Amino acid sequence: MFSFFQKKYYFQDYLEDFIDIHNHILPGIDDGASTVEDSLKLIQHYKEIGIAQFITTPHVMNDYYPNTPQTINAALENLKEELVKAGQGNIKIKAAAEYMMDQAFMELIGKERLLTLKDNLVLVEMSYFQAPINLHEILFQLQTQQYKPVLAHPERYAFFHSKSLNNYTDLKNRGCLFQLNALSLVGHYGKNMKDIAFRLLKEGMIDFLGTDTHQLRHLEKLSTVQLSKKQLELVLPVINRTKDTFKY
Numbered sequence: 107m108f109s110f111f112q113k114k115y116y117f118q119d120y121l122e123d124f125i126d127i128h129n130h131i132l133p134g135i136d137d138g139a140s141t142v143e144d145s146l147k148l149i150q151h152y153k154e155i156g157i158a159q160f161i162t163t164p165h166v167m168n169d170y171y172p173n174t175p176q177t178i179n180a181a182l183e184n185l186k187e188e189l190v191k192a193g194q195g196n197i198k199i200k201a202a203a204e205y206m207m208d209q210a211f212m213e214l215i216g217k218e219r220l221l222t223l224k225d226n227l228v229l230v231e232m233s234y235f236q237a238p239i240n241l242h243e244i245l246f247q248l249q250t251q252q253y254k255p256v257l258a259h260p261e262r263y264a265f266f267h268s269k270s271l272n273n274y275t276d277l278k279n280r281g282c283l284f285q286l287n288a289l290s291l292v293g294h295y296g297k298n299m300k301d302i303a304f305r306l307l308k309e310g311m312i313d314f315l316g317t318d319t320h321q322l323r324h325l326e327k328l329s330t331v332q333l334s335k336k337q338l339e340l341v342l343p344v345i346n347r348t349k350d351t352f353k354y
């Protein structure tokens with residue numbers, strides 16, 4: 107009943123040295139930044155909320171964004187050159203990918219080296235409508251090839267939501283790490299996603315945080331995010347773990 111008077115904390119005040127490990131800021135290769143100008147604008151806004159280090163993660167999605175290490179690295183080099191020209195050569199950026207767990211991905215594992223966030227950590231996602239039929243097989247295959255899956259935004263998969271969180275426990279038991287989207291903390295993707303996000307945080311099941319930025323409006327919203335003390339206490343260890351794990 108006192109919540110109205112509770113002190114709030116701006117999320118962006120806790121992002122010093124944060125590395126955004128999930129975003130779509132490379133130009134022209136997925137549904138994020140369309141042009142280099144877009145990329146530079148996004149990075150400018152990132153700097154305003156205190157973020158200047160990135161592991162960027164374009165979609166690799168066979169049907170829509172059939173990216174390869176070649177397309178991703180070419181876009182990365184292009185952006186880096188433009189950053190230098192714009193006097194922003196101090197921005198740290200390297201590229202990985204966000205792999206859709208589809209049939210093409212299943213065939214790719216073991217065929218070529220996947221782009222990893224770091225070491226053997228591979229960012230993966232699935233459809234918001236249903237899990238892939240062969241999800242367990244894909245996760246098993248990844249681990250056979252010595253990869254560790256990092257599931258992007260686990261809170262957004264409504265078909266995994268349940269009172270007991272048993273679907274999430276199962277994924278953890280199968281070796282998945284979890285990356286939460288920052289905007290889920292304020293219900294950007296819906297109330298259910300926010301509720302599950304905080305339950306996963308409370309259970310200590312969230313490993314890392316990312317922004318999943320595609321457009322300016324995501325960063326604009328992020329700059330307004332306020333958390334209660336309790337919420338902040340749940341999120342801070344995840345921010346710190348993300349920084350510690352991925353610093354380069």
Ligand SMILES: [Fe+2]
Nearest residue numbers: 128129204318
């Ligand atoms: Fe993403």
